Amino acid sequence: MTKPPNNCDERSIIEKLRDPATQTAAFSLAVRAYSEQLYWHIRRMVFTHEDSNDILQNTFIKAWNNIDNFRGDSQISTWLYRIATNETLTHLSHKRIETVSLNSDEGKIAHELECDPLFNGNHADALLHEAINSLPEKQRLVFNMRYFNDMKYEEISQILGTSTGALKASYHIAAKKVEEYITSKD
Amino acid sequence: MNKRNHFSVPEGYFEQFHNTIMEQIERKPSKTRPIFRLPAQLKYAAAISAIFIICGALYINSLYDRPLYTHAEEYSNEYIDDLLDSYPIDDYTFYTYLTSNDI
Known part of the structure; x- marks a missing residue:
C-alpha cells in the first residue's frame, strides 16, 4: 500500500499544485499518494471493483478540473475524500433509482x-x-x-x-x- | 470476522490507474481557467448590491400595484343612497344603466 504523505509532503504538493509549471507533476504525486486509500473508501460503499474504478476516475478528473479552486485551506487528502464521498453518494443515489427498493x-x-x-x-x-x-x-x-x-x-x-x-x-x-x-x- | 481488508484488486491495478488518469489529464487539459477573475471582496459587494437593487425594485413595483381605492366597505348604504340622490340622474336612467350590457 502506498504510504500517504506526511504534513510536510502535503504542503510541498499543495505549493507545486499552485504553480502551473509543476502542477501536472504534483497532481501525479497526489494520484500516487491517495488513489489507494480513496479506492478502499469507495469500494466499501459500492462493493464492486468496476464501480469503484469508475468513481475513483471521476474523483481525480473532477479534482483536476477544479484544481484552481483548491485554496489549500484544508489538507489535500480531506479535499479528495470530500470529492470521492460526493461521487460515491451520487453513484449510490442513481443506483437506488434503478433498483426497486433497498x-x-x-x-x-x-x-x-x-x-x-x-x-x-x-x-x-x-x-x-x-x-x-x-x-x-x-x-x-x-x-x-x-x-x-x-x-x-x-x-x-x-x-x-x-x-x-x-x-x-x-x-x-x-x-x-x-x-x-x-x-x-x- | 476481522477488520482486515476483505477486498482485493486486479494485479497492478493502482499503477495502471495512475497511468490512465495522467494520460486523461494530459490529453485533455480542459481545466476551466477563467480569463478574468473577480477578487472575493468584489464578489461579495456585487452580491449585496444586487440584493439591494432587487429589494428596491420590488418595493417600487409594490407601490404601483397597490389598489387606488380599498375602503369601500367603510361606507354605509345610507351614505351611498344619499350620494346617488344628490346626482342629477333619475331612477329610470340609473336602473337602465345598471341593466345595460355595457357594465
Whole structure:
C-alpha cells in the first residue's frame, strides 16, 4: 500500500499544485499518494471493483478540473475524500433509482460478495458487509471510516462537515445496528 | 470476522490507474481557467448590491400595484343612497344603466 504523505509532503504538493509549471507533476504525486486509500473508501460503499474504478476516475478528473479552486485551506487528502464521498453518494443515489427498493439487498449482498473473485473474506465477513450495507448511507460512511480506516472523528468531521459529537453518536448507533443485524442472522 | 481488508484488486491495478488518469489529464487539459477573475471582496459587494437593487425594485413595483381605492366597505348604504340622490340622474336612467350590457 502506498504510504500517504506526511504534513510536510502535503504542503510541498499543495505549493507545486499552485504553480502551473509543476502542477501536472504534483497532481501525479497526489494520484500516487491517495488513489489507494480513496479506492478502499469507495469500494466499501459500492462493493464492486468496476464501480469503484469508475468513481475513483471521476474523483481525480473532477479534482483536476477544479484544481484552481483548491485554496489549500484544508489538507489535500480531506479535499479528495470530500470529492470521492460526493461521487460515491451520487453513484449510490442513481443506483437506488434503478433498483426497486433497498430491502431487496437483504440476504443478497453476502451471497454476491462470496461469489466475487475479488472478495477474500469468509461468510462472516460477507455478512458484516451486508449488515453495514443495511445502514443509512451517512452512517455507513461514518462506520467504514472509523471501523476500517481507523480515522479520527476530527478527520471525519472535516470530510463530512458534521460535528464530532454527532459522528460519535452516529458511529455508536451504527455499531449497535450492525451487531443486531448479525445476531439476527445467526 | 476481522477488520482486515476483505477486498482485493486486479494485479497492478493502482499503477495502471495512475497511468490512465495522467494520460486523461494530459490529453485533455480542459481545466476551466477563467480569463478574468473577480477578487472575493468584489464578489461579495456585487452580491449585496444586487440584493439591494432587487429589494428596491420590488418595493417600487409594490407601490404601483397597490389598489387606488380599498375602503369601500367603510361606507354605509345610507351614505351611498344619499350620494346617488344628490346626482342629477333619475331612477329610470340609473336602473337602465345598471341593466345595460355595457357594465
